[in-house]
Each structure stands twice: as C-alpha cells, then as structure tokens.
Amino acid sequence: MLVTSEVKLEHIILHKVGNKSRDESIQFSKKPLDLDSTVKDLLQRYFLSPFKSEAYYNLYHESDINLNEVYNFVARIFDNPEAFLEQSENLARHLYEQSTHPNVKGGEFYVTYLHDLVLDGEALEAVGLFKSENRETYLKIYPSGDTFDIDSEDGVNINKLDKGCLIFNTDREHGFVVLTVDNLNKREEAVYWKDDFLKVQSRQDAYHHTQNVMSLCKAFVEKRLPEEFEVSRGEQADLLNKSVKFLKEKEVFDLQEFQNEVIAQPDLIQSFQSYKTEFETDRGFEIKPEFDIHENAFKKNTRFLKSVIKLDKNFHVYVHGNSENMQKGYDEERGLHFYQLFFKQES
Structure with a gap:
C-alpha cells in the first residue's frame, strides 16, 4: 500500500x-x-x-x-x-x-x-x-x-x-x-x-501469485476443459465457483489441496497439471505450489471469474453454485435451445 x-x-x-x-x-x-x-x-x-x-x-x-x-x-x-x-x-x-x-x-x-x-x-x-x-x-x-x-x-x-x-x-x-x-x-x-x-x-509476491493462479483457473475452465471433456456451461460455472470459494476460505494456497478439493477427478487433475505447465511457459512465470493468498488481489480478480452464461443478446444467467439444478435442452418445435432452472423460492 x-x-x-x-x-x-x-x-x-x-x-x-x-x-x-x-x-x-x-x-x-x-x-x-x-x-x-x-x-x-x-x-x-x-x-x-x-x-x-x-x-x-x-x-x-x-x-x-x-x-x-x-x-x-x-x-x-x-x-x-x-x-x-x-x-x-x-x-x-x-x-x-x-x-x-x-x-x-x-x-x-x-x-x-x-x-x-x-x-x-x-x-x-x-x-x-x-x-x-x-x-x-x-x-x-x-x-x-x-x-x-x-x-x-x-x-x-x-x-x-x-x-x-x-x-x-x-x-x-x-x-x-x-x-x-x-x-x-x-x-x-x-x-x-x-x-x-x-x-x-x-514481482514474485503474494499479489501476483494470487492473480496468476486465478488467471490459470479461468483459462483452464474456459479453454482446456471443453476441449478435452464433455462439460456443460453450468458445470464450467460450478468449477469456477468452487475455485473462488476455495480461495475465499483459505489464507494459504496449497496447489495439492486445491487439486484434490476443487478439481477432484483424477483425469481432470491430470489435464489441469498439463495445462498449468503450458500456461506457465506461455506467460513466462511459475505458479507457486504454496503461497499466502493476497486479499486485495483476490477481490480485484474475483469479478473476472464470475460465472455468467450469455444467451444470445437477451439473457445473462449468473450461476453461483448447484449446477445440477440446471438442465439444458432443445425445443424441436421452436428450433431453440433452453435452460430449465429448479429452485425453492423466488426473491
């Protein structure tokens, strides 16, 4: 400061x-x-x-x-x-x-x-x-x-x-x-x-380490994940939300812990590790395996990890979790895709 x-x-x-x-x-x-x-x-x-x-x-x-x-x-x-x-x-x-x-x-x-x-x-x-x-x-x-x-x-x-x-x-x-x-x-x-x-x-400090790992998460979810796996936009949003939740709740980022808790599935972890190596080479920096999470860097970059599904020019769907309560379908009669959202109450 x-x-x-x-x-x-x-x-x-x-x-x-x-x-x-x-x-x-x-x-x-x-x-x-x-x-x-x-x-x-x-x-x-x-x-x-x-x-x-x-x-x-x-x-x-x-x-x-x-x-x-x-x-x-x-x-x-x-x-x-x-x-x-x-x-x-x-x-x-x-x-x-x-x-x-x-x-x-x-x-x-x-x-x-x-x-x-x-x-x-x-x-x-x-x-x-x-x-x-x-x-x-x-x-x-x-x-x-x-x-x-x-x-x-x-x-x-x-x-x-x-x-x-x-x-x-x-x-x-x-x-x-x-x-x-x-x-x-x-x-x-x-x-x-x-x-x-x-x-x-x-500078290799907590601010940039936090910013770099958030950039990695966003790039992996938006670019590599749909290339290698069949994932819905809701599932992508869910993974981004889990990443944000992990960083918000922790004071220290531990890469191994992040992979186990957030990425979770072995084939996804392997893909994430491979993409991380490519990402570091392209950007010219190293994602540290452990570092203190910088609060201001987290707050500033959280807005770039918002889970938003843009539907044509008419709707933006903000997903904060529970992607299993979203279902995507296709209406043959209208020739249009649709999402069904299941919820307990409207506010």
Whole structure:
C-alpha cells in the first residue's frame, strides 16, 4: 500500500521528448524546476494520485540487470543525488530511443526525486518518471468591467496522468520495486512504456501469485476443459465457483489441496497439471505450489471469474453454485435451445 501524505518532492526536472520516427526533437532543461508550494502540491497530486494498485513490478534484463538502462540511470541517482540532472537527461534520451512507433505521441517528460514515500509501512526514497502526452482545452472566465470575458487555453489535465512509474530504493538486487501507470495502454503502440522503456516484469509476491493462479483457473475452465471433456456451461460455472470459494476460505494456497478439493477427478487433475505447465511457459512465470493468498488481489480478480452464461443478446444467467439444478435442452418445435432452472423460492 502506498501512502503519500508525508512525501517530499526534492527535485523535479522537465524535458520535452518527441517521436524519433517522425524526426521530432528532444529538448533538455538545463536545471531543475524551482516551484512554489502551491504548484508543487498540484504536481504531487498529478503524479501520485493514480497509483492505487498493489501490483508491484521489478525492472529486469534477460542477462544482467545492470544492462537495463532505467535501472542503471536510477541507481546512479540513488547512489549520488548530485547526478540527478545528468541521469535525467540519460533517461530522456532512452525514452526518445524507444519512441519509434508512428502513433506514439511526444510530450513532457518529468523526472522527480522523492523522499518519505511510504510503501507497505516503510518510508523510502523513490525516483518518479512521468509523461504527459495529451492536451485538453479549458475555458478561462474573468470579469471585464460590468460583464465577463471568456478565453480558451490548451493545457494538461492534472486529474489524468498519461504515463508514470515510481521506482523505490529497495530490493535493488532484484531490480528495485516499481509501480507503474499507463492510462493509454489499450492500444498496441502504448506498451512501449512498460515493455521497451522501463522493461518491467511482475514481482514474485503474494499479489501476483494470487492473480496468476486465478488467471490459470479461468483459462483452464474456459479453454482446456471443453476441449478435452464433455462439460456443460453450468458445470464450467460450478468449477469456477468452487475455485473462488476455495480461495475465499483459505489464507494459504496449497496447489495439492486445491487439486484434490476443487478439481477432484483424477483425469481432470491430470489435464489441469498439463495445462498449468503450458500456461506457465506461455506467460513466462511459475505458479507457486504454496503461497499466502493476497486479499486485495483476490477481490480485484474475483469479478473476472464470475460465472455468467450469455444467451444470445437477451439473457445473462449468473450461476453461483448447484449446477445440477440446471438442465439444458432443445425445443424441436421452436428450433431453440433452453435452460430449465429448479429452485425453492423466488426473491
């Protein structure tokens, strides 16, 4: 959990980074910004308020973490804060080199040095990297004699950070602890921020272990199970509900216990184990055989495991258990499929 109430914004510098493939320029500031307290408070809110997720990452490199450019430059700032200006320029150059997709927008690139940013109860130093890419039009209304005038002006919406990351001076040997925000990551070109510029991977902690096993359960039930076995949508929903119930009731996830209690049938367990191996290889992570279940990760991902049967565009059937009280059939006269639902009372 991130706490920002005591944070101190020690240094901030702004560089302009364009799109290299469009031959746009890169412009460096020669010194950090000197801001009054009001503007500094606004920038802190702009930079830090989007970081609500507890999904942590590490900077990484396939062969040597020291070859990760962001890791290298940020480590030099932590080791010698006097090198802040030089390393901020190195970070801007690196971002420029990664800004090659034709749809990547140029924008302002902020590098900040923060003190007393509290992460999971520990006050830490952090380097913040932020980029604003979009402009919005604002109306300025002001009195003019016995009436009012209105002007328009383009600016940055401080409630909509486009891209940002916080790199904390802890767990250095594993690539520091990183939080990241990318509000434009719906499009293919936007992944350059996480994948090419930062180059981060999920941190191997309880949050990601919980998230990963829930993704595995969903994928197995929806993809592999109907490929290898004759199962109804109700039976699929039942298995998802059992998975959610297991995770909700346990404090520690035990893979063997999960297989025995939830998957249960030997042929299904064998299929699950085989799919788990494929899933880990495809996703590039390992499902741990035992880990503490992260409550917030469970709550966040439970909505993706909802058991919903969608019937054409007319009906959604939410199944919370007891799939044996559902029967599927086909009406020859109407030429339509149907479900029968058996229940004790209506509410």
